[in-house]
Every structure is written in structure tokens, then in C-alpha cells.
Amino acid sequence: xxxxxxxxxxxxxxxxxxxxxxxxxxxxxxxxxxxxxxxxxxxxxxxxxxxxxxxxxxxxxxxxxxxxxxxxxxxxxxxxxxxxxxxxxxxxxxxxxxxxxxxxxxxxxxxxxxxxxxxxxxxxxxxxxxxxxxxxxxxxxxxxxxxxxxxxxxxxxxxxxxxxxxxxxxxxxxxxxxxxxxxxxxxxxxxxxxxxxxxxxxxxxxxxxxxxxxxxxxxxxxxxxxxxxxxxxxxxxxxxxxxxxxxxxxxxxxxxxxxxxxxxxxxxxxxxxxxxxxxxxxxxxxxxxxxxxxxxxxxxxxxxxxxxxxxxxxxxxxxxxxxxxxxxxxxxxxxxxxxxxxxxxxxxxxxxxxxxxxxxxxxxxxxxxxxxxxxxxxx
Amino acid sequence: xxxxxxxxxxxxxxxxxxxxxxxxxxxxxxxxxxxxxxxxxxxxxxxxxxxxxxxxxxxxxxxxxxxxxxxxxxxxxxxxxxxxxxxxxxxxxxxxxxxxxxxxxxxxxxxxxxxxxxxxxxxxxxxxxxxxxxxxxxxxxxxxxxxxxxxxxxxxxxxxxxxxxxxxxxxxxxxxxxxxxxxxxxxxxxxxxxxxxxxxxxxxxxxxxxxxxxxxxxxxxxxxxxxxxxxxxxxxxxxxxxxxxxxxxxxxxxxxxxxxxxxxxxxxxxxxxxxxxxxxxxxxxxxxxxxxxxxxxxxxxxxxxxxxxxxxxxxxxxxxxxxxxxxxxxxxxxxxxxxxxxxxxxxxxxxxxxxxxxxxxxxxxxxxxxxxxxxxxxx
Numbered sequence: 001x002x003x004x005x006x007x008x009x010x011x012x013x014x015x016x017x018x019x020x021x022x023x024x025x026x027x028x029x030x031x032x033x034x035x036x037x038x039x040x041x042x043x044x045x046x047x048x049x050x051x052x053x054x055x056x057x058x059x060x061x062x063x064x065x066x067x068x069x070x071x072x073x074x075x076x077x078x079x080x081x082x083x084x085x086x087x088x089x090x091x092x093x094x095x096x097x098x099x100x101x102x103x104x105x106x107x108x109x110x111x112x113x114x115x116x117x118x119x120x121x122x123x124x125x126x127x128x129x130x131x132x133x134x135x136x137x138x139x140x141x142x143x144x145x146x147x148x149x150x151x152x153x154x155x156x157x158x159x160x161x162x163x164x165x166x167x168x169x170x171x172x173x174x175x176x177x178x179x180x181x182x183x184x185x186x187x188x189x190x191x192x193x194x195x196x197x198x199x200x201x202x203x204x205x206x207x208x209x210x211x212x213x214x215x216x217x218x219x220x221x222x223x224x225x226x227x228x229x230x231x232x233x234x235x236x237x238x239x240x241x242x243x244x245x246x247x248x249x250x251x252x253x254x255x256x257x258x259x260x261x262x263x264x265x266x267x268x269x270x271x272x273x274x275x276x277x278x279x280x281x282x283x284x285x286x287x288x289x290x291x292x293x294x295x296x297x298x299x300x301x302x303x304x305x306x307x308x309x310x311x312x313x314x315x316x317x318x319x320x321x322x323x324x325x326x327x328x329x330x331x332x333x334x335x336x337x338x339x340x341x342x343x344x345x346x347x348x349x350x351x352x353x354x355x356x357x358x359x360x361x362x363x364x365x366x367x368x369x370x371x372x373x374x375x376x377x378x379x
Numbered sequence: 380x381x382x383x384x385x386x387x388x389x390x391x392x393x394x395x396x397x398x399x400x401x402x403x404x405x406x407x408x409x410x411x412x413x414x415x416x417x418x419x420x421x422x423x424x425x426x427x428x429x430x431x432x433x434x435x436x437x438x439x440x441x442x443x444x445x446x447x448x449x450x451x452x453x454x455x456x457x458x459x460x461x462x463x464x465x466x467x468x469x470x471x472x473x474x475x476x477x478x479x480x481x482x483x484x485x486x487x488x489x490x491x492x493x494x495x496x497x498x499x500x501x502x503x504x505x506x507x508x509x510x511x512x513x514x515x516x517x518x519x520x521x522x523x524x525x526x527x528x529x530x531x532x533x534x535x536x537x538x539x540x541x542x543x544x545x546x547x548x549x550x551x552x553x554x555x556x557x558x559x560x561x562x563x564x565x566x567x568x569x570x571x572x573x574x575x576x577x578x579x580x581x582x583x584x585x586x587x588x589x590x591x592x593x594x595x596x597x598x599x600x601x602x603x604x605x606x607x608x609x610x611x612x613x614x615x616x617x618x619x620x621x622x623x624x625x626x627x628x629x630x631x632x633x634x635x636x637x638x639x640x641x642x643x644x645x646x647x648x649x650x651x652x653x654x655x656x657x658x659x660x661x662x663x664x665x666x667x668x669x670x671x672x673x674x675x676x677x678x679x680x681x682x683x684x685x686x687x688x689x690x691x692x693x694x695x696x697x698x699x700x701x702x703x704x705x706x707x708x709x710x711x712x713x714x715x716x717x718x719x720x721x722x723x724x725x726x727x728x729x730x731x732x733x734x735x736x737x738x739x740x741x742x743x744x745x746x747x748x749x750x751x752x753x754x755x756x757x758x
Contacts (some may be wrong), residue, residue, distance in 0.1 A: 012496040019628035119628040179610035179637040180602060186638045187598045190645075193631055195590040196575055216595060219566040223559060231558035239667065247666055249398035249498040251658035252572055256665065258558045259565045266569075279630035286635065287626055289616060 002058030002075045002082060004031050004068065009135050015128055018287075021118040025107035028132050029091040029098025030054045032195035033074060034082035036138070041375045042140045044085045044368075045129060046070065047146030047153035049219070050281050051273060053097035056089035059081070061345060070147075072175045072356050079365035084372045085142065090132055092125045094280040102276035103204060113276075115201025120280060122288040123148070126156045132165070142375050143368070144307075147353035148283070148320060152288045158305040165307045167371055169354055169364065172317055172353035174324035175298050175331070176289035181319065183255060184224055187215035193274045201276050210275045215266030217278055222265050227316035227349030233295040254296075298331040308338035310367045312360060314352040330358065340367060381437030381454045381461060381710055383410050383447065385477060388514050394472075397489045397666075401496040404486035407511050408470040409433045410479025412453060413461035415517070420754045422465045422517045423747075424508060425449065426525035426532035429600070429660050430652060432476035434470035436461070449526075451735050458744035462517030463751045471504045471579055473659040481695070482583060483653035492655075494580025499659060501528070501667040505535045509543070510527035512619050521754050522747070523686075524548035524733035527699060534707065537599055537684040547752055548683075548743065550691045551732035553703035554677050554710070560698065563603055564661040567596035571654045589654045596657055601644050606695035606728030614640060677710040687717035687747045689741060693731040694724045717748060736744060 006029055014024035031054050036043060046056045057068035057075050074080045074087050091099040094117060094220045102117035109116075132143070144157040144165050151173025158168045163379065178185040192198060192213035223231075224323050235258040239247070247255060254260045287293070309332055313325035322343050329341045346352040352360070385408055393403035396657050410433050413424060425435045436447035436454050453459045455711070470478040473496055479629065481496035488495075512520070523536045523544050537547045556564070574592030578585050586633060587734025604615075614637040625632060633639045673679040688711055692704035701722050708720045721742045725731040731739065 019626075021628075064510070117633075119630060176616060178607055179614040179616065179635070180605075180607045182616070182635050183598075183602045183610065183637050183641055186635075186641060187595060187602070189630065190598065190642070191570060191595050194594070215573070216566060216570050219562075219569065220599065223562045223566070226559075228557055228559045231562065235558040237555060237558065237671075247398075249400075249666075250663045251498060251568065252494075256558070256561050256565075258562050262562055262565060262571070283630045287628075292616075 002066075004033065004055060004058030006031055006054060008098065009132055011128075011131060015124070015131070017118055017124045018121045019119050019144050020155050022091065023100070023118055026093060026100035027094070027127060028100075029134060029139075031056065031058075031089045033057055033060075033087040033089075036058075036086040037375070040101070040138055041140065042085050042142050042372075044080060044132070045133070045141050045157075046074065046080075046089045046146045047125075047144065047150035047354065047362055048089070048092065049146070049148040049150045050285075051269070053095065054089040054091040054099075055097070056087065060127060069354065079361050080145070080368050081372070085368070088132075088136070089128055092120070092281075093128050094120045094275035096277040100327065101274065102201070102280070103274055112202075112204050114204060115276060116142055117276060117280065120133040121284050122152050122156050123160060126153055126160050129153070129157075130161055139164060142371050143167040143169055145171070145212055146173070147171035148173060148350065149285055149361055152285070155291065156288070156308075158377070159302065159306040162304050167310070167367075168307045168313075169310045169347070169367065170328065171312045172320050172325075172350055173328070174320045175291060175327050178287055182286050183221060184220055185286055188282075189279055189282060190277060191216035191220075198275060201279075203275065211270040213277055214270040214278065216262075218266045218269035218273075219262045222262055224319045225270050225349055225351045227315055227347060229319065230349055231258065233347070239311060253346050255276040263308045298327060299374045302328070302331045302337075303335050305335065305337055306334065307342070310364070311339065311341045312363060313352070314348070314350070314360075315343060316347055317350045317352060319350040327369070340368065381445075381615045383412065383434060383439055385410055385433065385439030387477065388511055390507075390510060393653040394503070394510070396497055396503045398498050401470065402479070402497055402527060405479035407472070407479075409511060410435065410437075410468045412436055412468075413464050413466040414467040415537070416754070419517055420519065420530060421464050421521050422510070422512070423459060423466045424536075425459075425466060425468045426504075426508070426519050426523065426529035427471065428525070428527040428529045429664075431529075431649070433468040433470040433478075434476070435466065448473050448733065451740065452743065454461060458740050459524070459747050460508035460751070462643070464747070467511075467515070469508055469653075470662075472507050473499045473656060475653035475656040480578070480653065482618075482653055482661070491581075491583050492585060494655060496655060496659065500663050501531050501535050504537060504663070508536075511538055512543070520542060520544050522546040523749050524549055524550070525552070526550035527552060527729065528664055531664070535667070535669065537628065537686040537688075539683065541683050544686045546689070546746075547686045548689045548691075548746065549618055549704070549707065551693055551696055552701050552707070553699045553702075553731055554670060554706050556665055561665050563566065563599055564665055565600050568658050568661060570595035570599075571657060571755070573611055577654060580658075582654065588649065589660065589689070590649040593649040593652060593654055593657065594642075597645045598641045601641055603698045604728060604730045606697065606726060607726055608695055608726045609638065612726065638648070677706060678713040681707070681710045681716075682714050684714065684716055688719070690720045691731070692722050693725055693727070693739075693743060694722060696729045696731060698729040701732065734755045
């Protein structure tokens with residue numbers, strides 16, 4: 001069993017951010033799995049999405065079961081094989097799982113950041129990750145990979161540090177958010193910001209948490225992670241506890257199973273996720289748009305990339321639909337980049353990128369087998 | 380110009396409801412357009428969806444422009460021609476536009492209903508509408524019509540009162556809600572119910588309105604009324620007021636046009652719509668499911684219908700997708716009912732049923748021309 005241990009890397013030098021602000025005196029939480037080979041050529045960086053962290057795989061001492069968010073993907077003998085690769089998971093700046101975020105003290109002011117935490121972008125995260133690699137003595141990544149927002153980071157790596165990335169694996173991602181994507185993010189943010197317990201982002205000081213808003217945000221999110229198909233299959237119109245098969249005729253009680261599921265997801269999330277982090281991370285999603293500086297021309301935007309690519313999308317993903325991955329594919333082909341693209345016919349919607357679809361896992365495995373042949377193994 | 384005037388019909392006798400409760404001493408707001416012909420055979424009942432009312436068409440005295448929600452459909456020379464048909468718009472029980480609703484006094488208790496307003500179903504509304512027709516001296520409808528939730532009422536009319544309906548026009552509707560539909564309703568309800576200003580539904584007494592919740596509910600609703608396509612076309616990733624084309628880098632300020640649009644829609648809605656009504660009407664949507672009493676067999680459920688049908692759906696409507704209309708079509712064909720079905724290729728999503736798509740309006744016009752030929756005109 002893969003044993004994981006969180007580590008923390010402090011950074012004193014200020015990191016300039018795309019907003020024009022900068023952040024100094026921060027730390028990044030990260031984990032590594034496997035061993036770096038002699039020529040330091042087998043490192044794989046895994047970038048996380050909205051509510052995940054540096055804990056990608058493995059168990060912490062004393063745990064029976066992994067809570068790593070991509071434990072089905074990363075580990076000994078798994079598609080990203082930690083017997084061959086040195087895998088790094090890193091928690092992004094502004095997140096709430098160990099790296100410096102809004103709940104921490106700003107060393108410049110001695111006050112908790114709260115709403116004053118600087119807005120961070122995908123590009124900023126990539127810069128911060130690059131500094132972490134510097135600190136770990138890794139110049140070039142065998143691969144950078146991620147799903148959803150993590151895929152945006154992987155893509156951005158190939159543009160910001162083209163010489164440092166040999167392969168990029170971009171799963172269930174998009175070259176930017178659509179208006180509808182932004183709309184869902186905005187509703188979630190408004191639910192949080194207008195919760196009276198939000199206190200303009202300084203709820204820490206008031207000893208409260210904007211749980212109502214977080215619950216609503218998470219419920220909305222969950223609807224968009226699943227497909228209509230899988231929701232109908234898992235929940236359909238099932239009642240939670242039908243009394244003699246009849247409705248309760250209530251507007252506030254739980255009547256349908258899907259309501260119970262969503263409320264449960266919302267309640268759980270509100271217990272562990274930070275509201276300011278939610279705002280920051282959804283905004284990073286909104287802002288990501290590499291083609292923006294090129295008048296919307298994605299082909300020109302992706303011209304700097306030197307990596308080879310694996311792109312994967314899922315047929316029922318309506319949050320980051322296959323058509324969005326195909327936009328990236330087309331722009332990379334226009335630039336004559338090496339790439340493989342798999343569109344997996346899976347019923348699970350956006351969530352599929354975290355699940356055990358055998359075809360999907362085999363595609364990734366085969367791709368990493370190819371990478372492994374070209375780098376010296378750890379063994 | 381069609382002049383509209385709201386009327387009110389009081390009902391003393393208690394109306395039994397599907398929940399087992401009943402409601403007495405209520406009134407229905409309604410409007411009529413055109414003239415009932417001599418043999419009372421040219422009446423058309425128009426059923427409304429979530430946030431509409433009895434004010435279907437025409438102007439009130441002193442208005443320049445109609446605020447009727449289906450003024451493009453109903454009026455002199457329009458698809459439902461009020462020179463030929465006697466059209467009735469009725470506000471449903473529990474709504475907030477004139478018929479008895481949660482903001483009114485319960486005559487049994489002398490207290491405002493508030494959260495105590497009984498849960499009403501599509502079937503209950505149809506029963507109440509049938510009583511209104513009785514009071515107006517109308518036995519048989521030339522047609523009943525509606526879009527979305529209004530279409531559910533039209534469909535239910537053909538099952539509850541098969542002998543009283545000659546034609547049913549069911550637009551952008553569904554035989555029941557999917558799990559995803561229910562999920563969106565539930566998130567909206569939770570946003571309202573968990574707003575501290577909701578006070579368990581008795582906010583009237585506290586002199587407040589759960590505006591935060593209503594805003595969130597409406598924003599969610601609006602996302603589902605539009606298609607991804609039309610959102611991208613109307614808003615895309617446009618910034619609202621780009622300072623030298625750059626982002627503001629803010630999590631709370633409006634950055635994108637789509638955010639501005641949604642906030643505006645939410646603000647407007649919270650000014651005029653009642654929160655308890657929102658809960659009631661979304662629940663009526665959730666509960667509608669004529670096949671439920673037949674183990675999910677829609678064909679058996681629709682067997683009582685005697686009407687002829689026009690069904691219309693819109694290609695980009697993902698709230699009530701064409702596939703849902705086709706389920707109704709199939710079940711009606713199994714029952715050898717007369718029907719026409721039009722699937723309109725329109726970019727506007729669910730909202731299309733309210734808009735001026737010429738092909739759609741022509742389909743409805745042609746259908747009503749056929750009805751007009753079979754009934755004596757008003758002239």
C-alpha cells in the first residue's frame with residue numbers, strides 16, 4: 001500500500017500574480033509518491049480541480065482506505081505507475097487543504113487574509129507549481145496532468161513553461177468556460193456572498209461559517225457534475241420514504257431521493273470547505289482563457305506548446321463537453337503537435353474523470369507506458 | 380388593440396385537493412379575450428407556467444404595450460385568434476398575481492396562510508379551472524393549451540375531463556420531471572427556505588421578504604431556461620466594463636455580462652414574486668406524473684384522453700427536451716389518438732415557447748385554423 005505523507009514547502013520571495021498583486025511568505029502543501037530517478041526525468045505533476053488537494057493517492061499512516069482523490073489513477077501498478085514515476089500532488093494557493101489560503105494570516109498585516117486574499121489565476125498556480133519544482137530540483141516534467149480545472153493547469157503549463165513539460169494529459173477540460181459555466185459559478189458565489197454569515201468574507205472573525213451558501217453552491221455544483229442519464233438511473237423519481245407509496249405533499253420535507261442526496265452533499269461540503277476558497281477557485285475557472293490575448297484565436301494561443309498531449313473527454317459531460325476538448329485538439333493539430341485524443345462513451349457526466357471507467361483508465365495507462373519507455377525508470 | 384381587464388371569480392364550496400386537504404372560500408383571477416359564440420363551442424383555456432398569470436394578452440387601460448406573457452400568441456389575427464376564439468387566462472391557486480395564495484387570509488383561521496397554504500398539484504389546478512368554466516357556463520373547450528408547466532395542465536385536462544376538451548396544445552412540456560429537473564427545483568427551494576428572512580414561510584408577519592433566496596432561485600431558473608448556445612451568442616465571455624480590456628480580478632464584483640444579466644433577473648424577480656408561491660409551484664412541477672398510478676406506464680396513463688393533440692418541442696430545450704415530448708407522442712399514438720407533433724429547431728432553449736419563432740407560431744396558427752373551421756366563429 002502506498003503510504004502518503006503531506007509535506008510543506010515555504011516560499012519567502014513574493015510571487016507576482018496576474019492581477020498585479022503579489023503574495024509572499026506562503027507555503028504549498030504537497031505529497032510525492034514513488035522515487036525520482038537518477039536523471040530526474042520521471043516526475044509527473046498532478047494538478048487538482050475545485051475541491052481536491054495535494055492528497056492524490058495512498059493512505060496516511062493508520063488509514064485502511066485511501067482518501068486520495070485520484071487513487072484509482074496513481075499508485076503502484078496503476079495507470080500512472082508510482083513504481084516508475086515520481087508523482088507530485090500539490091495543493092493550490094488559496095485552497096483550504098494546507099497551502100496558504102484565505103484562512104491564514106497575511107504576514108504583511110498580521111491579520112487573517114479573509115476576503116483580502118489576492119485573486120489567483122490558473123497561470124499563477126502554474127507559476128507557484130514551477131517554483132515548487134525548482135525547490136525539489138526538478139527541471140523537466142515527464143508529464144503534467146489534471147482533470148477539469150486541473151486540465152486547464154496542465155494545458156497552461158505547456159504554454160507558460162513549454163521547455164519544462166514533455167507530456168500533458170488534459171482530461172475533461174476546456175480552453176475556457178462558456179457563459180453557462182460562468183453562470184453556474186456566479187449563482188454559487190452569490191449564494192455564498194449573500195449568506196448573512198459571510199460577513200464580507202471575514203466570517204472567521206465572527207466565529208461563523210456561511211454554511212447556507214456553501215450548501216447551495218455545492219448542490220448546484222453536483223447537478224452539473226452528473227449527467228441527466230446517470231441521475232435518472234441512480235435516483236429517477238424515487239421517493240425517499242414513501243408512506244404507502246403516496247407523496248407527503250410537502251414543499252420543505254425531503255420527498256425525492258435526489259433531494260436527499262443533494263442535501264447530504266451540501267451538508268458534507270459545508271463542513272469542510274472554505275467559502276473564500278470557493279470564490280477564488282471558481283473565479284480562477286472563469287478567468288482561464290489562453291486565447292483571450294490572441295483575439296480568441298486558440299491556435300495562436302497554443303503555438304508555444306512543445307509537449308505531446310493526451311486529451312480525454314466523456315460523452316455525457318455537459319459541464320466540459322467533448323466539443324470543448326475538440327477545440328483544444330483542433331488548435332493543437334493546427335500547430336502540428338503530437339497528440340492522442342480519446343472520447344470515452346461514459347454515462348457519468350463530468351464526474352467520469354474521477355471514476356473507474358476501464359477504457360478511460362486503459363487509455364491513460366497506455367499513454368504513460370509510452371512515456372515510461374522514454375524515461376529511465378525509478379528501479 | 381386588445382383591451383384586457385382582470386376579473387375575479389369567488390368560490391365558496393371547498394375544493395378537495397390531491398393531498399387530502401381542501402381549500403374553501405377562494406377566488407380565481409382570470410381574463411377573457413374575444414367573444415363566446417352562440418353554442419359556446421369556441422372557448423380556449425390558456426394555462427400558465429411558473430411565473431406567469433391570467434394576464435395572457437392585451438393591454439390594460441392606459442398601457443401602450445402589452446405585458447401579457449403570450450401576447451405574441453393570443454390576440455386579433457394572432458395564431459390563437461381572438462376574433463374567432465373566446466380565450467380564457469386564469470391565475471392558478473397558490474400563485475401571487477390575484478388568485479388566492481399564501482399571502483392571503485385563510486377564512487377558516489383569520490390568519491394569513493403563509494407556509495400553511497395547502498400543497499396544490501397540477502390536477503388540483505385543473506379541477507379549479509373546471510369549476511371556473513362551470514361558473515362561466517362553458518361545458519366543452521375547443522382547446523386547452525399551455526407551455527412547460529402549462530402544458531402539463533393541458534395534458535392533465537385531457538385525462539381528468541376527457542369529455543370537456545376537444546383539442547390540447549402541449550408546448551415544451553414533459554410527462555413528468557427528471558431527477559435533474561427536480562434537483563434544480565430543490566436547490567432553488569433550499570435557497571429560499573434557508574434564507575433567514577424566510578421565517579418558516581411566515582415572513583409576511585415579520586415585514587420582510589426572503590429576497591436573497593428568491594434571487595438565487597431565479598438565477599438558477601434562468602440558466603435552465605436558456606440554451607448553452609444562446610447564452611454563448613448573447614453573452615459569451617463578454618466583460619461588462621473592461622478597463623483597458625483587462626479583468627478586474629475580483630470574486631464579488633460583476634466581471635462578465637452573463638453575471639450582470641443574471642443578477643438583474645434575480646433582483647427583478649425578488650421584487651414581485653412570492654417565495655411561498657415559488658415553493659408551491661415548483662412542487663406542483665415535481666409531483667406531476669400521470670404515469671405514476673400505472674407503474675410508470677404512460678400509455679395506460681394517457682388511455683382516457685379523447686382530445687386531439689398538438690405537441691411542440693424545441694431542439695435546444697434541455698429543461699424539457701424534445702425526447703420528453705416524444706414520450707407523450709408515443710403514448711398517445713399507442714392509444715391511437717389524433718396528433719400533430721412539431722420539433723422546432725430553435726436556439727433559445729426552453730424560453731423558445733414564449734418567443735417569436737415564425738415556424739413555431741405558424742404551426743400553432745395552422746392548428747387553430749383547423750379548430751376554427753370545426754367550431755362556429757364568434758362573428
